[in-house]
Amino acid sequence: MGRIRYGLWWLDQTTAGVRVWPRTAAMGTVAVGRELRWATELTARATAARIDAARPEPWNDRKLLAFITVVAVCALGVALVLGLGIARWAMTASDSLPFAAAGAVAVGVAYLVLAYLVFASRRGGR
Template identity: 60%
Template sequence: MGRVRYGLWWLDQATVGVRNRARAVTGGTAAVGRELRWAAELSARSTLAGVDHVRPEPWSDRGLLWLFGGISIAAVAVAVLLGFGMAHWAMTSSGATLFAAAGAVAVGAVLLPLAYLVFASKRRGRR
């Protein structure tokens, strides 16, 4: 046996334990990954099935008044926040971008209940 072959054999024998542990770790990691993917897929399917069966009930006039009152107060707060943020941004203040970004997120959060009210009342297809 030559020196090169002996060196390769010795390296193979020296790294057997490390290779076995690496195989065990990657096998375990792959099994955990498959389980997580399966759980995520089941969660997504059950969520979609549950969303498909949601039937919102009509609200009373008092409930709608409180909802739109809250939305209008939130809209005024968002307008004030955006006004201050845009004023600072126009003055090229260093920290003003945070105000503008927070205002954009707040506008999206205010529009979500309105979008729900619009699309929740759509008519269902034939059954």
């Protein structure tokens, strides 16, 4: 065996682990990605089935008062955070835009929940 062939063989043996590692890591990452996609799809299907099967029932006065109190406290907290964020944004602070975006998301989620409650009770009456 010549020196060049020996050098190439030695280089091949030395770098074998380095060449195999990226392929192994990529295969592991692909497997994890498949599992996460499957888990996400399964969770979305189960959540959609549970939401579709949910039927609102009348609450007594104590439950309604507790719910309204919790909603009022949460709304006060969101209003405080949004107020501070928008005040900083108005003062041209560069890091306060996420407060306004979070507020828009919070208001959107609240509207979605309320719309679901209104239309879910209507759907149950059909």
